[in-house]
Amino acid sequence: MKKQVLTFKVNGLSHDAIVTPNMTLSELLREELGLTGAKESCGVGECGACTVLVEGKPVLSCSALAIAARDKEILTIEGLAASVGKKPGELHPIQQAFVDYGAIQCGFCSPGMILMAKALLDENPGPTREEVQEGLGGNLCRCTGYVKIVDAVLAAADVLRKEAGT
Amino acid sequence: MSHMSASKLPPFEYYEPATVEQASKLLDNHGDEARVLAGGIDLIPRMRAGTVKVTQVVSLQRVNGLDYMRRSTAGGIDFGAMTTLHALERWEDLRVGFGALYDAIHQITSVQAKCMGTAVGNLCVATPASDVAPALAAYDAGILVAGPKGERRVPLPEFYPAYGCTALGPGEIVTGVEVPAIPKGHGAAFLNLVRTHADIAKVTVTAAVVIADGLCKQARIALGAVAPTMFSAEMAEALLEGEEMTHELIRAAAAAAARETRPIDDLRSTAEYRRATTEVLVARALHKAAGRARVSAANWGADRGPSGEGVTR
Numbered sequence: 001m002k003k004q005v006l007t008f009k010v011n012g013l014s015h016d017a018i019v020t021p022n023m024t025l026s027e028l029l030r031e032e033l034g035l036t037g038a039k040e041s042c043g044v045g046e047c048g049a050c051t052v053l054v055e056g057k058p059v060l061s062c063s064a065l066a067i068a069a070r071d072k073e074i075l076t077i078e079g080l081a082a083s084v085g086k087k088p089g090e091l092h093p094i095q096q097a098f099v100d101y102g103a104i105q106c107g108f109c110s111p112g113m114i115l116m117a118k119a120l121l122d123e124n125p126g127p128t129r130e131e132v133q134e135g136l137g138g139n140l141c142r143c144t145g146y147v148k149i150v151d152a153v154l155a156a157a158d159v160l161r162k163e164a165g166t
Numbered sequence: 167m168s169h170m171s172a173s174k175l176p177p178f179e180y181y182e183p184a185t186v187e188q189a190s191k192l193l194d195n196h197g198d199e200a201r202v203l204a205g206g207i208d209l210i211p212r213m214r215a216g217t218v219k220v221t222q223v224v225s226l227q228r229v230n231g232l233d234y235m236r237r238s239t240a241g242g243i244d245f246g247a248m249t250t251l252h253a254l255e256r257w258e259d260l261r262v263g264f265g266a267l268y269d270a271i272h273q274i275t276s277v278q279a280k281c282m283g284t285a286v287g288n289l290c291v292a293t294p295a296s297d298v299a300p301a302l303a304a305y306d307a308g309i310l311v312a313g314p315k316g317e318r319r320v321p322l323p324e325f326y327p328a329y330g331c332t333a334l335g336p337g338e339i340v341t342g343v344e345v346p347a348i349p350k351g352h353g354a355a356f357l358n359l360v361r362t363h364a365d366i367a368k369v370t371v372t373a374a375v376v377i378a379d380g381l382c383k384q385a386r387i388a389l390g391a392v393a394p395t396m397f398s399a400e401m402a403e404a405l406l407e408g409e410e411m412t413h414e415l416i417r418a419a420a421a422a423a424a425r426e427t428r429p430i431d432d433l434r435s436t437a438e439y440r441r442a443t444t445e446v447l448v449a450r451a452l453h454k455a456a457g458r459a460r461v462s463a464a465n466w467g468a469d470r471g472p473s474g475e476g477v478t479r
Contacts, residue, residue, distance in 0.1 A: 002179040020179035021223065024210070025450055043173075046364070051278055057252075058278045063210040065203075067180055116277065137363070138276025146211040 002048065005103025006070040010035065019066045026050045029076060030068035037077035037111040041140075048139030052076050053110035058119040058138075073118060077111035080118065093163070094118055097156035098149070105143035113139050117153045125161055175214050182228045186312050186341060189224055194314055194337025196222040202339060203227075204248060204287035207279050227401035232341060235260075243346030247340050251288070251298075264345065265458075266354035266372050270301035273356075275364045276370050286340045289325065292332050292395075295366040299326075299396045300388035301356050304372035307345045313338030322388075322396075329394035350466040351377045353458030354386075355451040359443050361434060367391045368435040369443050373451035375411065377459040382406045387419070387448060392427035392440050399423035403446065411456045420449035 001020050008015050010033060017030035029035045029052065038061050041049040045063040052061045053075040075083060081092040085113045091099065094114050104110050113136060120127060127135065132153045133146070141149060183189040183420055193200050194356035200222035203209055212218040232248040235257050243260055251271050254260055261268040274280055274297070288298045303322040311318050312453065314337045325333050334340070354374035358367040376383045385406035387399040402423035409415055429440035 001179060020177070022175035022177050024175065043214065045207050045279065046276070048276065048278060057281045059282055060207065060278045063207050064282070065180070065206065065210070065225075068182075068203075068206075068227060077423075119281075120277070135277055138278045 001072060004067070006067065008033075008066075008070060008074060009072065010074045011076060011082065014030065017066075019070075021065065021067050023066040023073075024062055025054075025064040025066050025069050026061035028069075029074075035076050037080050039108050039111060041108065046138075046140070047109070047112075048116060048136075049109050049112045051115050051139065053115055053119060056119070056122060058116050067140060075115070075118075080114065092118075093159040094121070094153070094156040097152040097159065101148050101152035101155060103148040103152035104145060109139060109141040109143075113149055117156065120153070121126065121157055121160060125157060125164070125166065127154070127157060132157075173214060175210070176216075176219070178213075178223050180223050180225065181430055182225045183226055186229060186232075186339065188314050189226060189229055189339055190360040191336045192222070192224045193339065197336065200224055200288070203255045204290075205250065205279075206292045206467035207281035208287065226339070234342070238344065239348070243345045245285065246342045248284055249286070249342075249392065250411060251283050252277065254285055255280060259329075263348065264305060264354075266356040266374065266455075267298075267305060267345070269356040270297045270358075270370075273297065273358070273363065286343060289322075289343075290332055290334075290340060292326060292330050293366070294326075294329065294393060294395050295370065295391040296396065297356070297358055297367055297370045300370055300390045301372040302343065302345065303346070303388035303396060303398060304354055304374040304386040305345045306386070307343050309333075309340055310342040310344060312341045317341075319344070323398050326397075335438060349376055349458050351383070351463035353377070353455040353460070353462055355458065356449045357447045357454075358390075359447060366433070369440055369447055371444070371446065371447045371451045373458050374479065375406065375452065375455045377411065377456060377463060378411055381410045382409055382411050382456075385419075385452075387423050387452070388446065389423065389427065389448075392429040392444050394428065397426070398450070399426045401426055411452070416449055416452045416456070419452060420445045423448040427431050435455035461463045 035070045038052050039049040041047045041064050045060045050062040051058050094117050098104050105160050132150050201220040203225040205221050232246040234246040238244050256270045285439050306318040307322045320333050356372045358370040372388045374386040385403040387402050390396045402419040404421045424441050424445035427441050428445050429437040431437050
């Protein structure tokens with residue numbers, strides 16, 4: 001099995017990493033790059049906790065190969081706020097809404113929820129409640145019961161639309 | 167068990183061929199040691215769980231010309247092996263003209279799985295519980311195959327010769343799917359029975375009928391999760407064709423379809439329950455399909471009629 005040095009664009013920065021074909025994207029992010037925001041929970045693509053965005057699309061990093069993501073644009077929760085020009089320590093509007101609405105308890109599902117919400121709002125800036133529920137259908141939370149999460153995403157959608165002037 | 171927590175993937179060699187020919191050659195050379203990687207949502211967890219053991223993985227992600235969606239000149243729809251379920255779900259032509267197929271895709275819960283996963287990957291996994299396979303079969307979809315011996319088109323039910331198997335020969339890959347245009351008076355309905363929406367189906371049904379002059383001219387009843395493979399309930403279809411779709415006839419056809427099943431007992435349901443609910447679901451799907459077929463016949467060519475031959479777009 002060949003080891004290769006490949007280049008990955010993660011959160012706007014270029015990273016070189018030594019990868020083998022059997023390294024998953026979550027292993028690359030967590031173990032090689034130290035980005036532990038993406039959580040590996042079920043490991044079989046059912047819980048959504050490992051969701052990151054690759055080329056803007058939500059990807060289950062536990063079920064994606066690192067080698068297949070080379071040269072692609074990867075966004076993790078660590079880079080979300082900076083991706084909209086926030087300074088270190090500031091939050092992205094979706095993150096802020098999760099805090100404001102109490103949509104976080106243990107926090108394990110939150111990075112995946114928030115990135116999935118971003119993918120949803122990028123595609124559909126004005127979703128209905130049902131569309132938010134469907135959009136987060138692949139993300140499991142065992143604490144909050146989802147109501148506050150959906151409330152937070154709808155609130156974030158309002159903020160983002162106002163910021164965009166639409 | 168697929169739910170064991172994550173262990174490291176076993177070692178393998180990884181390839182990203184640029185053409186169908188290169189991919190086919192790699193698969194041919196490595197035989198049973200090789201597997202095609204499309205979205206990976208099935209293969210990677212299985213490799214990790216050890217239920218699929220391969221040493222060569224051939225990714226199709228950089229093969230040119232496999233990610234497409236287009237209207238065929240005849241009015242059907244064509245899509246490629248790397249077209250994601252998410253792209254298909256958001257395709258207006260599919261949603262408006264092929265509603266039962268849209269429903270089969272839309273009800274898949276995980277958006278991530280639909281963004282990564284491809285319809286063709288779903289078909290090639292060859293699980294009898296696929297919701298997408300019966301939906302495509304009910305629309306008479308053809309599977310486009312390329313390999314060392316050239317290209318061929320396989321009608322969907324024939325793509326599944328046995329449990330967990332496809333009709334693909336050595337070195338063959340699926341390059342796309344063709345769904346023919348739907349005729350006037352066509353109606354289809356997708357229904358499934360699930361424990362929870364995130365789970366795979368206990369029973370999955372797509373029925374499609376063509377009604378003209380008050381008679382059923384063509385019937386398709388494609389069933390999943392109730393036999394070793396997806397299949398068409400041909401005896402039930404034959405009962406309907408040429409006849410008026412009365413309540414009694416639909417009940418008889420649904421009973422016939424249930425008799426054609428070969429279900430198993432497993433953790434999701436007993437065989438007996440699967441057979442009984444097949445009858446209920448087939449009857450409901452036929453009623454829905456017939457209702458839609460009558461609307462299609464009445465509105466054909468009007469704004470809200472289904473697309474297809476004779477409709478300018």
